[in-house]
Structure formats: structure tokens, C-alpha cells
Amino acid sequence: MPQIARSIAQAYSNLPRPHRVLLGSLSVITLAVSVWRPFIYQPESFDNDADNYIAPGIIAKAIQLESSQLRALTPEASEPLDQPLPDDKIPQDELDDDDKTGADVGVREYVVSTGDTLSSILTQYGIDMSDVSLLANKNRDLRNLKVGQTLSWELNEEGELQSLSWEVSRRETRTYKLVNGNFKESVEIQQGVWHNKLLAGKMNGTFVNSAMAAGLSRSEVNAVIKSMQWQMDFRKLKKGDQFAVLMSRETLAGKREQSQLIGVRVRSSGKDYYAIRADDGKYYDRQGSGLEKGFMRFPTLKQFRISSNFNPRRLNPVTGRIAPHRGVDFSMPVGTPVLSVGDGEVVISKRSGAAGNYVVIRHGRQYTTHYMHLKKLLVTPGQKVKRGDRIALSGNTGRSTGPHLHYELWVNNQAVNPLTAKLPRSGGLAGQDRTEYLAQVKQVVPQLQFN
Structure with missing residues (x-):
């Protein structure tokens, strides 16, 4: 045994100094961890069961922690444990989409943009990657999403994906519903007739009421508001201001089924504002410039941990x-x-x-x-x-x-997720996309006439 100790000591002495320091530090840390345990101190006293003197500062009792207490010692416990909920809600007004008629509160909708994939869209909304993989592996067509297409989905109370609808075109919609652990696909083909409809009017009260009086449905009013949201505050329109909306509507067996906003023009205080839909599903002005206002990714000058x-x-x-x-x-x-x-x-x-x-x-x-x-x-x-x-x-x-x-x-x-969500960005169309868009503008703008 002494010979082994001398051999270890000689080998330690032959190590470079930085290595000796590191090895010595690790040894001290290992020793400290091995002897540490939760403890409490008691003041100077005597054991009740025996006349054994307990000196001050000596470990009196080892504490057995329950699993819930052990979780409290994890690094996550140093952060706020629950979502901070303010006492009051964000002020609502008549422009907010609070009309739930015919719609599920848990349904979310997204328009596919450049660079989007099924996983990048759903995971930014907190949907588990296992649900996304289950859906995509059984339905490989979902890997071929195109710009301008619409996805909508429904979650249960636990945030698990229950169904997803993919609007492939104005005529075709594919729905995937979770049945017995797998997503079952159903395809619906609309055979209706599409036609353009111009609806125009003047402000007389709120914009919502004025637009609905001109013949727009509530969902169509919401589409107009979203298309123009970066250009104006609809709450500040005045009596007598004018608007013209060009909708493409589908009728099936004499009944309206769905609609899509093509273009809108609003005249306020003598100035005209336009929003016209491009093939990518977004809205631009008459020159093809983007209407969205760009966002920063972080709310500080530099990035923090x-x-x-x-x-x-x-x-x-x-x-x-x-x-x-x-x-x-x-x-x-x-x-x-x-x-x-x-x-x-x-x-x-x-x-x-x-x-x-x-x-x-x-x-x-x-x-x-x-x-x-x-x-x-x-x-x-x-x-x-x-x-x-x-x-x-x-x-x-x-x-x-x-x-x-x-x-x-x-x-x-x-x-x-603020770190991965697709943010609004300033910018416009370029190249062939802009050329095709300007050709469309020449057809749409002349139709946007006031009464």
C-alpha cells in the first residue's frame, strides 16, 4: 500500500503545474460533494431519549426531502413559476373580431409565406413536434405548401393538435382529423361559381356598421380591416368618408359559400388609400410596396441571456x-x-x-x-x-x-414564440412578381369606384 501511494505521489509530481492545480481542485470538489447533506442546526441541548449532550453547531438530524421539495431545488425554480397574469385585459373596441358565430374559439388560421414549412408554422404556436411529425409522416403532401395557401387548426384543452385544414385552392380543401391516434384525411372539392362583387358605401357611424350596411359580411369586414391595418386607424374615420371593396364570392346551389378580398380603396379627408391582394396572399399598394411595418426581433438594443x-x-x-x-x-x-x-x-x-x-x-x-x-x-x-x-x-x-x-x-x-415567429417586415415585390402584380393592379383599381 505505501508503495502504491508513493507511485501516485510521484506521478502527480511529474504532471505539469496547470494539470496538478486542476486535478487538485476536482479532488476537493468531489470530496465536498460526497460529504455534504441537508442539515439543520439546534441550539445547545440534550437528547430527550438519552442524556447525550448535543454541542452547538453539530449536525442534529438529516432531513429527508420529498419529491415535490426536490423539484424546488432545480434551476427552473429560480424563475417565476407561473405565467404572470395582469389584473386587467387589453381594451377592446368594435373593430376587434369578437364574433364567434359559426367559428370554434380554439381554431387558429395562418397564411403560408415564403420559407414556411408545416413544422415551422405549427411549432411557433407551441404545438408539439411529435404531433407535427405524426401528421406530416402520414400525409406527405403537406410538405408541398405553397405561398398564399391557408392553414387552420384546432387544439384540445391540453394544447394537442386535433385537426388541421389545408386550403389548397379556392376550390379544394383538405382536412386532417385525429382518429384513434392517426390523422385521417378528407378532401372537399367546391364546384361553385366565383364572381366579383363591388360593395361601396359611406361612413355613417362606425366602420363595421357602415360596411355591413353596404353588404359585407362580418368576416369580409375583418378581411378589409386586416388588409388596411398598417395604413389607417378605422376608428378615426369620419362621417362622409368613402370606401369601395372588391370581393370574389363563390355561390353553390344559389347559396354563398366563401369569399376572398381582391382589393379595397378608402378615401379619408380627401386622400385615397389602397390595398390589393397579390398571389402570395399579402396586400400591397398600387406600386407593389409592402404595407406591413417591420418588427425588430428583440425589444432591446443588444441581446441578453x-x-x-x-x-x-x-x-x-x-x-x-x-x-x-x-x-x-x-x-x-x-x-x-x-x-x-x-x-x-x-x-x-x-x-x-x-x-x-x-x-x-x-x-x-x-x-x-x-x-x-x-x-x-x-x-x-x-x-x-x-x-x-x-x-x-x-x-x-x-x-x-x-x-x-x-x-x-x-x-x-x-x-x-417571439424568437421563431414570422415577423411582419417592410418590403415590396420585385422582379417578375412585381410585374405580374402591376398588371393585376391595372385591372382592379378601375373597378374600385365609389357610389
Whole structure:
């Protein structure tokens, strides 16, 4: 045994100094971990069962932790355990799509854009990759999505995919429903007749009421609002302002089945605004310039460490129950400037319970962003902001275990992953796409006549 010890000591002495330091440090750490255990201290006392003296500072009892207590020691427990829910809701108005007639509240809709795949679309909404794989592996045609096509899907209360509809064209829709653990496909071919219909009118009260009085359905009114959302605030249109809407409608057996917005023109205070649909499903002005306002990916000047990621199926590390985390937490020093990621209007700026000081900004009619746990608010409700404007200073207010910014992005009243979601971007058509679009504009614009 002494000979083995001498051999080890000699081998250790022959190691380079950095290696000896590293090996010695690892040995100390290993020894410390091996002897450590949870303990409590008791003041100087005597054991009740025997006259055994217990000296101060000596371990009196080893603590046996339950599984729920062990979860509380995990790294996840250092973050807020539940979604911070503000005490009040975002103000609604008559332009918000609150008409649920004939529609499932849990159904989401998405228009395919350049570079989209089935997995990139669904996972950004928090749908589990296993559900996406199950759907795609059994239905390989879904790998051939085209720009401008529409996907809609329905989830159950646990956030699991139950069905998906793929609008291949205006005539063909494919539906995939979960049956006995597999997605079963059904195909519906519409044999109706499509025709264009011009609907025009003047503002007399709200835009929603004025447009419906001109013959538009509620879903068609919503399509008009979304197409023009970046150009104007429909709530500020005045009596006498005019609008003209060109719809393509399908009738089947004398009954209207579906419709698609082709173009819209609004005249307000003597100025005309246009939005015309291109083949990619988006709307542009008469020159082919994009109408969307570009977003920044991050709400700060530089990127910070992510302390908690977007996870709509997040498991509470203490309670073991599902506690969705609908945003991203960025760890940053208190007082870091927080920026608006896009042009918009502040709808909430206040202190509210678990969220602490927080700001909500509405961008157009489809997008809202939420910023929570702030130290100082720099904006007020109703204020207009531009992309990159300072709206607050980061902090540690509300239910928070450390300085950080909780940031959320909502699209069509659905929280999405801010780090992977397809963001609105400024830009227009180019090349052959623009040439084809301008040819379409020449046909559509002359039809957009006021009464």
C-alpha cells in the first residue's frame, strides 16, 4: 500500500503545474460533494431519549426531502413559476373580431409565406413536434405548401393538435382529423361559381356598421380591416368618408359559400388609400410596396441571456402541473432601456399584480406585444410609438425572482414564440412578381369606384 501511494505521489509530481492545480481542485470538489447533506442546526441541548449532550453547531438530524421539495431545488425554480397574469385585459373596441358565430374559439388560421414549412408554422404556436411529425409522416403532401395557401387548426384543452385544414385552392380543401391516434384525411372539392362583387358605401357611424350596411359580411369586414391595418386607424374615420371593396364570392346551389378580398380603396379627408391582394396572399399598394411595418426581433438594443424560454406546456417545477409560459424571459440589469419592437399604439401602461409595471402595445389589428416586470414606465395609454422607441426601463417588479424582462408576442389573440415567429417586415415585390402584380393592379383599381 505505501508503495502504491508513493507511485501516485510521484506521478502527480511529474504532471505539469496547470494539470496538478486542476486535478487538485476536482479532488476537493468531489470530496465536498460526497460529504455534504441537508442539515439543520439546534441550539445547545440534550437528547430527550438519552442524556447525550448535543454541542452547538453539530449536525442534529438529516432531513429527508420529498419529491415535490426536490423539484424546488432545480434551476427552473429560480424563475417565476407561473405565467404572470395582469389584473386587467387589453381594451377592446368594435373593430376587434369578437364574433364567434359559426367559428370554434380554439381554431387558429395562418397564411403560408415564403420559407414556411408545416413544422415551422405549427411549432411557433407551441404545438408539439411529435404531433407535427405524426401528421406530416402520414400525409406527405403537406410538405408541398405553397405561398398564399391557408392553414387552420384546432387544439384540445391540453394544447394537442386535433385537426388541421389545408386550403389548397379556392376550390379544394383538405382536412386532417385525429382518429384513434392517426390523422385521417378528407378532401372537399367546391364546384361553385366565383364572381366579383363591388360593395361601396359611406361612413355613417362606425366602420363595421357602415360596411355591413353596404353588404359585407362580418368576416369580409375583418378581411378589409386586416388588409388596411398598417395604413389607417378605422376608428378615426369620419362621417362622409368613402370606401369601395372588391370581393370574389363563390355561390353553390344559389347559396354563398366563401369569399376572398381582391382589393379595397378608402378615401379619408380627401386622400385615397389602397390595398390589393397579390398571389402570395399579402396586400400591397398600387406600386407593389409592402404595407406591413417591420418588427425588430428583440425589444432591446443588444441581446441578453434567455433565462426562461417560450413554453405553452411548461411544467411547474414545484406543483408538477402545466403552467404555460407564454413569453420569453431575458435576464438583464435593472434600468436597461426597453424598446418597442414595432410601430403601434400603447393600450396599457401601469402596475398590475404579478406582472409588476407592464406595457402592452397594439401593432395594427393582428399583433400585440407585452413587456413585464419593468422598473419605470416611459409611455402612457393612447400614445403612438415607433419601432425602436424607448417605452420603459427593465426591472424586477411584480412576481419576479431576479432582474429580467418578460416579453410576449401575440398574433390574432394567440401567444406565439417571439424568437421563431414570422415577423411582419417592410418590403415590396420585385422582379417578375412585381410585374405580374402591376398588371393585376391595372385591372382592379378601375373597378374600385365609389357610389
